[in-house]
Amino acid sequence: MEILIRPTTDLATDLAAGLVADRLRARPDLVLGCATGRTMENLYANLVERHRHDNLSFARCVTFNLDEYVGLGADDPRSYHAYMREHLFRHVDIDPAHTHLPDGTADNLAGEAKHYEGQIAAAGGIDLQLLGLGESGHIGFNEPLSSLMSRTRQKALTPTTRKQNAEFFGGPDRVPARALTMGVGTILEAREVLMVVLGSAKADILAKATEGPITAMISATALQLHPNCKVIVDEDAAVRLQGQDHYRWIFENEPEWEPYR
């Protein structure tokens, strides 16, 4: 795992978007794992700008989202289907047939989960998986005690997560109680993982997720096992990291990061 600290939210977002853009230019048929949440809104806005002003094309890109709420259809404005259309898909040249999210309205949710895993495999697996970090330490909707080998399946959401997403539904009790989510094991199979964590509210959970012991109580700790995982954070999120001086040194000195400095 590599942690990269940038001074501001904008610079952290720009670094993350720069990495995504470089992977997409190197491989136009990139299979991109997409995440949702406020953190990703900034990232997608930055990618849309690069599409508009810097010739970044999504024409051959294939996407798979991490998760969707159970019971929300693609036309529901609170669904992650709608989120992705609103923040990325409708602004770029992606082929809608290349975009995938789990169907939270499927009659047979276990069957849908299996079908989704099959679609990822048929696409050759995920090249680059984007992640945010939930306040409960989840990635996707892998709530505490999710098996670190789990696959796509239905999960019940914790009160912390429902509270975190309450503003989009008009109160925590109105947030759907369940979601279909890629499993931790599914996420770990991506060839590269890029997690973005912004703001002081995430400082504690970021330190636990990256520097703490691996535990199913915090599914993001499983990323410590991934051979190619980068975590991009801003100064506000980084304040509790024990190794922050070292991480800063890496970004400032390692040749790999020279083009991004």
Ligand code: GLP
């Ligand atoms: C939701 C999503 C996660 C996301 C998290 C963080 O719970 N299922 O994939 O990482 O929110 O969201 P935010 O970026 O708004 O803090």
